[in-house]
Amino acid sequence: LDVLLMTIPVGDPELEDEPLWRYEMVFVFPPGKGRMRRSQPTIEELREMPFILYRRTVVIDQVIRQVCADLGFEPQVVMENDQPDSIIELVKLGLGVSMLPAWSVADEVEAGHMRVLRPPKPQINNYGLITRKASYRPKALLAFQEIARKWQSWWPMAKDVLPV
Numbered sequence: 001l002d003v004l005l006m007t008i009p010v011g012d013p014e015l016e017d018e019p020l021w022r023y024e025m026v027f028v029f030p031p032g033k034g035r036m037r038r039s040q041p042t043i044e045e046l047r048e049m050p051f052i053l054y055r056r057t058v059v060i061d062q063v064i065r066q067v068c069a070d071l072g073f074e075p076q077v078v079m080e081n082d083q084p085d086s087i088i089e090l091v092k093l094g095l096g097v098s099m100l101p102a103w104s105v106a107d108e109v110e111a112g113h114m115r116v117l118r119p120p121k122p123q124i125n126n127y128g129l130i131t132r133k134a135s136y137r138p139k140a141l142l143a144f145q146e147i148a149r150k151w152q153s154w155w156p157m158a159k160d161v162l163p164v
Helices: 043-048 058-070 084-092 102-110 139-148 156-160
Strands: 003-008 015-029 050-054 076-081 098-101 115-117 123-132
Touching (some): 003 015, 015 043, 058 123, 076 084, 084 098, 098 102, 102 115
8 A cells, every 4th residue: 555545644653644635524414494494503402413423534533522522522422434425314314413524515515405513613634645654656656646736626625625
């Protein structure tokens, strides 16, 4: 394995990371019904609802648990899932709330299919390339790194993240 594209840093001295973009983590709620459809979700709602944990890397899991602790509660985890698309569908069905990257839910929120609550202290993470520390870099790795660095030109969700 020559390269990973994921949330950084990982804190391993044998690995190098290269930040590409930053993204915000937000709490996501079902769309609501009646008056709730337009209302802003609250921390109280968040504390009371079942929580679908976005189980990705240790980095994300720690971030979610720390944000909840900072807000004075432990999430009532009823399910763990590592696929944002399936978590989005479960939240839209009203089976719980979650915390996901804002870019992953931007279209659903704009369409009114989900509601978002931003933590009082914005949770911004870096996303980038992770490679092994080595003097030799295969040509395929160098080519991949070059393409990855041009993410703003090829990634459809680039409008929903921040450059580093």
